[in-house]
Amino acid sequence: MLLWTAFALMTGAAILAVLWPLRVQREDRLAGDAEADLAVYRDQLAEIERDRASGLIGTSEGDAARTEVARRMLRAAERSGEATHPSDTRRRAAAVLALIGVPLLAGALYLNLGSPTYEGQPLAARLDAQPGEADVAILVRKVEAHLEANPDDGRGHEVIAPVYFRSGRYDDAARAWSNAIRLLGDSAAREGGLGEALVAANGGVVTAAAKAAFDRAVALDPMAVRARYYLGLAAEQDGRKDEAAAIWGKLAADAPPGAPWLPTVQEALARVKPASGPNPSEVAAAQNMSEADRAAMVRSMVDGLASRLAQQGGGIDEWLRLVRAWSVLGEGEKAKAAAGDARKQFAQDSAALARIDELTRQLGLGS
Structure with a gap:
């Protein structure tokens, strides 16, 4: 109601601004000129009467003069009437147009361009709206x-x-x-949220306060993914890469198939995991071994690779190396099992799955 009252006052002010200049027009000045002429003619009639009374003019001449002045006075009176009435008509027309035409035009434009049926949205109503309907x-x-x-x-x-x-x-x-x-x-989610906020506030550094929050979260829920990831990051930032690899490897092994966070863990694990394969001293020692000892060493290395991948996870190249190694050693069932574990590990990676399928086809391991 208050809004429409304001609109009415604004409309009235606009109409007044239009009508105000119309109050004095040219016809008003014409009417004033006619009145001035009539005053002059009346003075002339008085002068004629004085002249006739003093004998300056005769009676017939005086009557003729009076008749001429009267005729002029009549014409002036007619001009005054003609100037007044059309002026009134035009003013009335302008007033009607302003009073009726302007509101009608404004209303038509609002109905066409506005939203007259849309309910008002005061701040209180917006604050009470459902979360999906309100601005963040x-x-x-x-x-x-x-x-x-x-x-x-x-x-x-x-x-x-x-x-x-x-x-x-x-x-x-x-x-x-x-x-x-x-x-x-306490809850694992709250402690994890606190720790993550502290890490973000400190530019990605796992501070002591943040690590304490993650430790509490894991104590409340040993499977808390977020807290376990950041504890691995804390170990990496402290230079304890073996510990970080162990934490992230276990986290990757516990991941359900298709976990959206698994690629992040695998990427972190790739930064800290120790390089696989024999070191130079082991290679030198293998050259002096018998065939049986050398085969035992190779099997030990493959067993170690299989154990590490099962516990810590790894990249697609390591999984493919394990599948190939078991196949070379004649362990077909173990090769198939490793290929199956690799498929689970990379269930959401179509490129990795294609490489696994190609290798099993080449090795004749079947599906």
């Missing part, structure tokens, strides 16, 4: 306003913490997770 910034402000009034609402802190993190507000995210833990208690 409004949701954040809504939760922040709620937490300002209810600072001990742990659930509110838990809800806004990941939103802060996705928005790049890492310090706020860490603070929100800390409040959620303080008010709601």
Whole structure:
């Protein structure tokens, strides 16, 4: 109602601005000129009467003069009427056009271009809207306003913490997770969220506080993927690559088929895993071995590769090397089993699967 009242006042002001210049027009000046002429003619009649009374003109001459002046006065009066009435008509037409035409034109444009049936959207209504219907910034402000009034609402802190993190507000995210833990208690998800926010706030460095949060998360849930990954990263950043390889290898081995985070773990594992194959001293020693000892050494190496891949995972080249090694050693069933494990490991990698299929075909291992 208030909005329409404002619209009405604005329309009235616009109409007034249009009508105001029409109040004085040229015909008003013409009417004023006619009145001036009539005043002159009246003075002439008075002068004629004086002249006739003083004998300066005769009666017939005076009557003729009076008749001529009267005729002029009539013409002036007619001009005055003609100037007044058309002016009134034009003013009325302009007023009607302004009072009716302008609102009608504005209404027609609004109906055509506007949204007259759309309900109003005050801020309070938008704040009460469902999350899928509201802007993220409004949701954040809504939760922040709620937490300002209810600072001990742990659930509110838990809800806004990941939103802060996705928005790049890492310090706020860490603070929100800390409040959620303080008010709601420990959980692997909350401790993991706190640790991840601390890592992001420190440019990717796993600080002591972040590592402590990840340790608590793993203590609460030994299968917590996020915490285990960052504990491996902490070991790598501290120079303990063997420990990092062991953590990430176990994480890769525990991954369900098609886990979206598995490629990230495999990439990290490739950075820290020790190189496979014999070292120079082992190669030199193998040259002096008997065929049986040399075969035993090769089998030991293949067993070690198989054990490491089962525990820590590895790249596609290592899996293919294992399949080929078992096949060369005459262990066809173990080669098939290794190929099956490799397919599970790379279930979402079509290129890797194609390489596995090609190798098993070449080695005659079947499907």
